[in-house]
Amino acid sequence: MSATVTMDSTNYTQSTDNAKKAVDGADHSPAPSAAHDTFIQIKDDFGFWYGESQVLHDLNFNIPKQRVTAFIGPSGCGKSTLLRCFNRMNDLIDGVRHQGDIVINSHSIFDRQLEVISLRKRVGMVFQKYNPFPKTIYENVVYSLRVAGRNKKSQLDEVVEASLRSAALWDEVKDRLHTSALGLSGGQMQRLCIARAIANKPEVLLMDEPCSALDPIATGKIEELIHDLKEQFTIVIVTHNMQQAARVSDRTAFFYLGKLIEYDKTETIFMNPKMKQTEDYVSGRFG
Amino acid sequence: MTTSKPSRNPNTVQPVGENFVWLTAMGLAAGIIMVIGMILLIFWKGVTVFWPKEVVLVELVEDSEAGLNGVTTFAGAIVDEREKLSRDPVTDAYKDEYSFFIGNKEVYGQMYYYIDVDQVARMEKPADIMVAERMEYGNAIFYPQALTLANGEVIPADTDAFNTVLQKRLEVVRDRRSAITQLEKKAIGRINHQLEDIRLEKLRLKREHGSDAADHPNMQQLLTREAQLEAEYKELDAASSALRELQQAETLTYQLVTGEERTLALGALVDVFKPNTMSFTDKVAFFIVHVWRFVSENPREANTEGGIFPAIFGTFAMTLLMSAIVMPFGVLAAIYLREYATQGPFVQSIRIAINNLAGVPSIVYGVFGLGFFVYVLGGSIDELFFPIMAEQGTPVFGTGGILWAAFTLALMTVPVVVVATEEALAAVPRGAREASLACGASKWQTIQRIVMPASSSGIITGLILAMARGAGEVAPLMLVGVIKLAPDLPIDLEPPFIHLDRKFMHLGFHIYDLGFQSPNSEAAKPMVFATTFLLIMLVIVLNLGAILIRDRLRRKYASGTF
Numbered sequence: 001m002s003a004t005v006t007m008d009s010t011n012y013t014q015s016t017d018n019a020k021k022a023v024d025g026a027d028h029s030p031a032p033s034a035a036h037d038t039f040i041q042i043k044d045d046f047g048f049w050y051g052e053s054q055v056l057h058d059l060n061f062n063i064p065k066q067r068v069t070a071f072i073g074p075s076g077c078g079k080s081t082l083l084r085c086f087n088r089m090n091d092l093i094d095g096v097r098h099q100g101d102i103v104i105n106s107h108s109i110f111d112r113q114l115e116v117i118s119l120r121k122r123v124g125m126v127f128q129k130y131n132p133f134p135k136t137i138y139e140n141v142v143y144s145l146r147v148a149g150r151n152k153k154s155q156l157d158e159v160v161e162a163s164l165r166s167a168a169l170w171d172e173v174k175d176r177l178h179t180s181a182l183g184l185s186g187g188q189m190q191r192l193c194i195a196r197a198i199a200n201k202p203e204v205l206l207m208d209e210p211c212s213a214l215d216p217i218a219t220g221k222i223e224e225l226i227h228d229l230k231e232q233f234t235i236v237i238v239t240h241n242m243q244q245a246a247r248v249s250d251r252t253a254f255f256y257l258g259k260l261i262e263y264d265k266t267e268t269i270f271m272n273p274k275m276k277q278t279e280d281y282v283s284g285r286f287g
Numbered sequence: 288m289t290t291s292k293p294s295r296n297p298n299t300v301q302p303v304g305e306n307f308v309w310l311t312a313m314g315l316a317a318g319i320i321m322v323i324g325m326i327l328l329i330f331w332k333g334v335t336v337f338w339p340k341e342v343v344l345v346e347l348v349e350d351s352e353a354g355l356n357g358v359t360t361f362a363g364a365i366v367d368e369r370e371k372l373s374r375d376p377v378t379d380a381y382k383d384e385y386s387f388f389i390g391n392k393e394v395y396g397q398m399y400y401y402i403d404v405d406q407v408a409r410m411e412k413p414a415d416i417m418v419a420e421r422m423e424y425g426n427a428i429f430y431p432q433a434l435t436l437a438n439g440e441v442i443p444a445d446t447d448a449f450n451t452v453l454q455k456r457l458e459v460v461r462d463r464r465s466a467i468t469q470l471e472k473k474a475i476g477r478i479n480h481q482l483e484d485i486r487l488e489k490l491r492l493k494r495e496h497g498s499d500a501a502d503h504p505n506m507q508q509l510l511t512r513e514a515q516l517e518a519e520y521k522e523l524d525a526a527s528s529a530l531r532e533l534q535q536a537e538t539l540t541y542q543l544v545t546g547e548e549r550t551l552a553l554g555a556l557v558d559v560f561k562p563n564t565m566s567f568t569d570k571v572a573f574f575i576v577h578v579w580r581f582v583s584e585n586p587r588e589a590n591t592e593g594g595i596f597p598a599i600f601g602t603f604a605m606t607l608l609m610s611a612i613v614m615p616f617g618v619l620a621a622i623y624l625r626e627y628a629t630q631g632p633f634v635q636s637i638r639i640a641i642n643n644l645a646g647v648p649s650i651v652y653g654v655f656g657l658g659f660f661v662y663v664l665g666g667s668i669d670e671l672f673f674p675i676m677a678e679q680g681t682p683v684f685g686t687g688g689i690l691w692a693a694f695t696l697a698l699m700t701v702p703v704v705v706v707a708t709e710e711a712l713a714a715v716p717r718g719a720r721e722a723s724l725a726c727g728a729s730k731w732q733t734i735q736r737i738v739m740p741a742s743s744s745g746i747i748t749g750l751i752l753a754m755a756r757g758a759g760e761v762a763p764l765m766l767v768g769v770i771k772l773a774p775d776l777p778i779d780l781e782p783p784f785i786h787l788d789r790k791f792m793h794l795g796f797h798i799y800d801l802g803f804q805s806p807n808s809e810a811a812k813p814m815v816f817a818t819t820f821l822l823i824m825l826v827i828v829l830n831l832g833a834i835l836i837r838d839r840l841r842r843k844y845a846s847g848t849f
Contacts, residue, residue: 089721094630121727131718133737134844144726147736193722200727 039065039105039234040086040204046100048081050093055081057258059100063251068226068235070249070266072242074281078258079238083206085109086236087123088116105203121148124197124233128209130189132181132196137164137173140181140192144200159199166232167195168225187218194225198233205229207237211244223248242282246270254278326823333820336813337577339562339570340364342416342428344544345387346409347402355389355400355545362416362428362544363387363400364562371403390418390426394547398425399809412563415444417541420557422587425810429541431559432548437536453559456537460553463530470527477781478520485513487675494675581817590772590801591811595818597773601689601791602825604777606758608693608787609700613753616697617704618746624705625712626734638709645702653763656695661687661767683788687768689777690787695767696760700753707752711745712738740844747837751830758826761795769796771804794822 040063048056055078063069071079084090085102088109102109109119121144132140139146141163142156150156160177164170169191173184181192190210197205207226211219226235226248239245245252246266253263254277262269262278273279347359355361367386375382383404392398419427431444434453442449489509493500500506534554542548560573584594620641628634665684669677676683684690715738723733739746761769770790775781777789798818805811 087725089725092717092721092724117727117729120725125721125725127718127722127725129718131716131722133719133722134741143723143728143736147723147726147728147732196722196726 037065038062040236041103042082042100043103044100046085046098046102048078048085048090048098049096051095055258056085056098059260061253061260061263063234063236065234066230066232067250068230068237068248069251069253070245071236071238071253071255072240072245072281073255073261075240077255079253079255080208082255083208083236083238086204086206087120087125089125091116121200122202123204123206124200124202125206126190126193126197126208126210129213130186130193132184132189132192134180134182136178137181137184137192138177141195141199143196148200163195163199164192166198166229167191168221168228169195185218187214187221190214190218190222191225194222194229198229203234205233205235207235209238209240212240219244242270242284254281256281329816329820329823332813332816334578334817336817337574337581339418339560339565339573340366340388341412341562342418343387343410344413344416345402345407347406348408351406355395356547358545360544361387361389361400362413363389364428366399368404388426390428391543392424394543394545394549398807414564415561416544416563417559417561419539419541419551419559420592421551422555422557425588425592427541427551429543429549432540432542435538435540435550437533453539456553457556457558460534460537460556463534464554467527467530467534470523470530475520475523475527478516478523480781482513482516482520485509485516487679490675490679582821586772589805589807590797591805591807591814595792595794595797595814595821597776598792598794598797598818599821599825600776600778601769601773602758602794602822603829605689605692605696605764605791605793606754606829608689609696609757610750610754612693613697613700613704613757614746614750617701617749617753618708620701621705621708621712622734625709626730626738641702641705645706647699648762649699649760650762650766652695652699653766656691656698656763656767657687660691660694661685665691687766687770687790688788689768689791692764692768692791695763696757699760699763700757703753703756704746704749707749708742708746711742711749714745715741740840743844744837744841747833747840751833751837754829754833755826758829759795759822761793761799764793764796769793771796771800794818794825798822 042059042061042063045058045060046056047054047058059082071083073079081090085098086104086109090096098110104119104123107114124144133143135143138156138160141160145151145156145159161170161174164173169188172188173192176183181189184192190213194205194210210226211222214222223244226237229235230250237245237249249266251264252266252269254261254269254273254275256277262273262275264274268274269278270282273282279285342362342364344360344362347354349359351359364387365385366388368383369386370381371384374380385402385404385407387400387402388398389395389400390398413430415430417429417431419429421427431449431453433444434442434449434456436442436452436456442452489500489506492503492506492509496503531554535552537553538550539553539556539559540548540550565573581594582599583596585597586595587593624634624638662685665682665686665688666677669682669685673683677685719737719741720733723737724730728736768790770792773790773792775786775789777787777791778785798815801811801818802808802815
């Protein structure tokens with residue numbers, strides 16, 4: 001587990017089922033410090049439906065700034081859906097609807113005034129399966145700038161170097177920036193995808209099981225990277241890997257059947273969970 | 288237990304359903320055999336046309352009534368030996384007959400001659416018999432007698448110099464012929480075009496200024512220019528007449544096997560050869576030269592002789608133009624249908640309607656093309672831009688032309704492109720789109736930068752299918768711009784270089800015309816095969832080109848990672 005975990009915490013609440021417990025939990029938390037304000041608020045009993053089936057129920061919790069927050073839970077518990085709400089990727093699916101609100105950096109993401117494109121510029125995303133474009137490494141990194149209409153060569157060069165350095169990929173690819181990105185190894189491709197996601201300096205970085213398709217060595221590199229990146233970004237990571245959540249995250253939220261069961265400092269979730277379900281899950285007894 | 292019937296070993300598992308492997312394999316084999324058989328047949332029949340056939344001298348039995356022009360000896364190339372279709376009235380048996388190509392149509396009135404096998408007493412292959420390809424009346428088969436040069440010198444056929452001199456003079460004649468064509472088509476053609484322009488301009492002035500037109504300064508200018516051009520025309524015409532006279536100056540005298548003696552100007556000859564003395568290499572050279580002439584020359588004699596270059600070029604140009612029209616329409620329609628339209632029963636019914644459009648008979652498209660493109664669109668264009676020409680009865684766009692033909696075929700093939708493009712777009716993995724959208728790209732940017740490149744190979748597949756269907760289509764073209772013999776190519780060196788209003792020749796129509804509209808269908812038969820083979824080759828070449836592009840795209844945008 002990360003040594004930099006601080007003891008501060010934001011208020012959080014759990015689903016209504018556990019409202020009482022949530023209040024208790026909040027009472028135990030120290031007051032939020034100024035440096036790590038709440039950055040994403042999921043509020044007003046946030047719920048989400050695919051057609052008629054509700055996949056998220058009554059969520060109310062806050063994600064702190066410049067920290068790594070992990071979502072864990074068994075498959076189908078809605079953690080990826082919630083993650084994909086943050087950059088409104090679920091808009092692509094027909095027949096979805098939601099209730100409640102999500103606020104990122106004090107702007108509601110469902111605000112009608114807000115263009116989804118500008119939201120996605122502020123909220124970068126890394127997918128489960130590395131998906132570089134069939135373009136050169138260089139073009140992959142600058143894609144978000146190009147679509148934003150920024151084409152100045154010197155600027156792009158700068159961004160490419162900075163992003164690839166941040167993604168710990170620069171030294172490996174600096175001599176072949178203009179070759180196809182598809183020639184990279186899996187781990188390199190995923191780091192390239194991270195570089196692509198951070199090129200436009202988003203505020204939030206969403207990671208949807210970023211290591212599930214990688215071997216342990218590549219996974220280790222990505223985890224190190226996540227650790228470095230939280231200096232600059234608010235990171236939300238979905239993972240199936242308990243050890244990974246324990247290693248990289250500062251806070252962990254455990255979901256089950258679309259409900260938030262428990263949300264606390266990672267240490268607490270893994271060492272001293274309040275809920276029986278959480279304990280069973282993190283210790284591998286179910287899920 | 289009795290062992291009269293050997294029981295099946297219970298351990299051998301009967302491969303259930305594997306019998307059907309044979310059924311499916313048979314289906315495939317039957318398809319392949321049919322296709323390959325057809326191509327081989329067309330190839331063989333088409334290619335052997337250009338191989339020189341030996342000429343036999345035939346002597347019929349003495350009391351034969353079958354003689355040609357009353358003579359029982361004649362010469363010809365054996366085309367076929369076959370069983371007759373009807374029984375012999377005497378023996379009540381099917382007899383065999385030969386079919387000979389005897390040529391000399393102006394003498395015999397026919398080019399093919401059929402003789403019962405039992406009527407032939409003797410056949411031989413005389414070495415000195417000669418075959419001449421002529422500009423008119425097809426081939427002649429004869430014994431050469433003498434060559435008369437322009438200066439009156441006579442070279443008898445039995446001297447050593449005869450063959451070399453004849454070939455040399457023919458070379459000169461051929462060069463002169465292409466010079467005449469050059470002069471008449473290019474130089475005189477250009478002057479005619481300019482004269483036509485002046486005539487129209489004069490008409491326009493007359494209409495605008497009425498009786499004052501004669502005093503209009505432009506009118507004077509036009510008249511001087513016209514006089515100038517007419518003088519030029521006379522000069523060129525005189526030059527071409529002089530050349531034509533030269534073509535008639537040297538003559539070849541020959542005697543037919545049946546005895547008639549004739550004299551022919553060298554200008555009327557294309558080539559002569561002695562098929563019975565040709566070595567294998569001679570024949571190969573002959574074959575190559577004739578194949579080349581076939582694909583590079585203009586047709587002669589109601590298309591039954593000469594080459595088919597204008598038809599090849601017309602087919603090629605029309606297909607490319609059609610592709611250029613159908614691609615943007617089809618791709619844009621498919622993008623809207625797949626990417627933007629809300630999927631539902633309405634869009635689904637549109638999709639079904641588009642699929643059904645692919646099944647509408649092509650002649651229906653032809654009628655629509657004629658009614659809408661030619662008469663409505665073309666008529667309006669003429670009314671707006673070429674009113675005088677339309678009035679003169681020479682409409683520009685108000686009549687069939689390569690542009691309307693391309694539009695008609697584009698309309699016909701648009702469903703193919705839409706369906707293929709839709710499938711290609713649907714096959715682009717969601718991961719690719721999401722990655723792009725997550726980077727802050729708009730939907731159109733995603734389509735343009737990610738989806739289109741990734742589906743480009745599938746889109747090209749649609750184009751290949753469209754081209755294959757369009758290039759082989761004949762029926763609608765007959766209504767909207769194809770003609771039997773086009774004087775000019777749709778693309779040439781005359782400004783504005785691309786003449787979209789021109790009518791054109793097409794291989795498919797050429798086949799129909801040769802096979803079914805020709806006055807001499809027997810003579811046209813080999814040409815039909817050769818043309819068919821070329822049409823198939825052209826479709827294959829166009830498709831190969833598209834496949835090459837597709838493979839390049841596929842390699843460029845290939846990704847197993849999405």
